[in-house]
Amino acid sequence: MIHLLNSEKENLISAKLSGKISKSDVEKVHSRIHEILKNNNKVHFYFEMEDLDGYTLKGFWEDIKTDVSHLSDYGKMAFVGNNKWQEWVANATDFFTSSEVKYFDLKDTAEAKQWINQ
Structure with missing residues (x-):
């Protein structure tokens, strides 16, 4: 599930991710990207x-389609988590995009928010 959060920056999509991410979750984010x-x-x-x-x-398929169509539209990405596989996903994203991508541990959410808002 993707739960969109309020953001101080108009060009920032801020969200909490939990459980399984569905096609409708990704479509919600894709709509926000266009806005x-x-x-x-x-x-x-x-x-x-x-x-x-x-x-x-x-x-997963919807996320791949969305990312492929918008890779050049992405700026900074902060991934905040608590599992090694999540860090691996952040590193893979960094490798495949020209975006500036950083992974932060959940205990470092304040640092992550400060970095993404710079």
Whole structure:
């Protein structure tokens, strides 16, 4: 599930991720990406992952399609989690994009928020 959070920056998508991410979750974020791109050049992301079990198959496919169509629209990405696989996902994202990507441990959420808001 993706629960969108309020953000002080108009070009930042801030969300808590938990459970399984579905196709409708990704579509909600994709819609927000388009809203931001109307007024900004880049979309930044802050994802706090707690008790995240991954994706449904349709959710995974929708995320891949969304990312492929918007890779050049992404700016900074902060991944905040507590599992080694989440850090690996952040590192893989950094490798495949031109975005500035950082992984933070859940205990460092204040540092992550400060970094993404700079």
